[in-house]
Amino acid sequence: MSEEYLQHEIHEQPTVLQDMLDREDNAIERLADAIRERQIEHVLIAARGTSGNAGIYARYLLGMVNGLPVELAAPSMYTLYQSPPRLRNTLVLGISQSGMSPDIVAVMEDGQAQGMLTAAITNAPDSRMGQIAEHVIPLGAGEERSVAATKSYTTELLALALLSAALAQDAEMRQALQRVPEAVVNALSLEEIIGRRAERYHYMEQCAVISRGYNYATALEIALKLKELTYTSTTPYSAADFMHGPIAVVRPGYPVMVIATAGVAQPVLSELVDELVAREAELLIIGDDATLTQHASLPLRLPMPLPEWLSPIVAVVPGQLLGYHLALARGLDPDRPRGLNKVTETH
């Protein structure tokens, strides 16, 4: 095989995203109906790792567009300590590629035992998680063979975006969703510059990855990809938390990636970029505004902007590509990071 699974799966994303948009089955509409009928007032998300980052996206999206407070479950309360909090009018929403992580399943089982509405967003509808959930949203992303999740992440985000639009019953949102696959095709064109410039970061040992609002999830996910694929000690931050202390680590040449697409969060991220320029940081910028990305040593300008609420689906793509090409530049196997399994059986 000449191509790694990872590169193949990164490039499959427009297709699997389009497949989800084209799906006839209306599982997401049925879940939205149930959320209304059951008078859901809270969402508790059970997820870890990459799917946990999709949960962070859900927190902003369902919170701001749909007015639903979203909390991410701390699974140890359910497994180790077996002292779950009391739930009321809550949707317990599991997000997991494999549907097999025992601690995520434990949160779902508790939700069921407490009589809550349960739903699973998963690539494995027949998994234990899929069996427990009243509502199952299949990702339909096809088998994901690389340990580092890519297409399962962007399809998880799209499923959440479709759910938000279904809850809002908003025609403009539904229209915007149709542009996602093409925007991802466009983002994939950044592979040329990323492949050419990856060597610059061969010896990078640490990196901060920063955004705010909707793309905070993107910062978390890109930091995780760079860690898994390249063993770089990357740390994600919201711009506000970063200014509250960690900015102290920035010395001249310190690498910082900023994700700043058009929207409400852009002005504050633009201020942060100015501050980082003043501190002579090495900047990697993912965004759709050339006046902002021009400050970067590695400017990654997304050719086709999306509305801010959808931008995380496309903004993560250059980060996935950087993880892949930096792994190659370092002579690492992008499909099998050392010491990782596809399904982590944490309890």
Place this chain on the structure above:
Amino acid sequence: MSEEYLQHEIHEQPTVLQDMLDREDNAIERLADAIRERQIEHVLIAARGTSGNAGIYARYLLGMVNGLPVELAAPSMYTLYQSPPRLRNTLVLGISQSGMSPDIVAVMEDGQAQGMLTAAITNAPDSRMGQIAEHVIPLGAGEERSVAATKSYTTELLALALLSAALAQDAEMRQALQRVPEAVVNALSLEEIIGRRAERYHYMEQCAVISRGYNYATALEIALKLKELTYTSTTPYSAADFMHGPIAVVRPGYPVMVIATAGVAQPVLSELVDELVAREAELLIIGDDATLTQHASLPLRLPMPLPEWLSPIVAVVPGQLLGYHLALARGLDPDRPRGLNKVTETH
């Protein structure tokens, strides 16, 4: 002045903790009564940085001991986006040393506008946050002059622990609380070994800091102290999240701090230590069990164990001391980290 503010404030902790226990004013009991009377079902915490780490402690403590689901507010929803979620039967609890951070105040103001119960845990009862809140729990920690927060953090934890005991109306919990100041005195005795061994970490550029359950908050807070005070690129993890990917970064000699005190989380953390020993990581271990700490290059055994739910108040202390002594070893000013202000005015 021969002694830095920071060292002084670290050593003040037993006194200010004892002061809080001795306080006659029953603000915490009144808040517990209000939580019962107003039939509070959810807690929304507004906090950032060190106080945000106290919020993580609250999430485990109020969730597991008192059955209350706790969510940490994403302040940008309230400030930048101005699209807060709908709240019901919720306590909006601000935690802030200064009570001045505009984004935290915005979350409190929204809670008030939505008719929710509001409370503030703060060192500045006269601040804007203190003025808004129906219930104010003063830290009474005295002025904190070092930029890196220490005594305000441990008093925030104690205030939360007192609130949890008041809600539970549990005599055993109240008794255990009385042992906190002495346990902190004992933990301060670790300064001798820390001062002697800090030089070993002079050139440490990165470090993972790991725990699980109650002490996940401790991992977050120690990572923040090391970042602020020593500019080390530290990244905190829950043990479960770490196993889900980031463990890939561990090569022989890679520094990992593990916080593992006696209790429910200890066995899984002990398994993690075995795995890290197999990977030949450089281990720094904070714990109260000598068979566990013996695996460490820097064993930091707490002389006086506390019940697991109180252990975060004492387990953070060796991390504060390491931050201070490593700053000194590196010739840095522990009171004024570069580019930080005591109050960060994020919006």
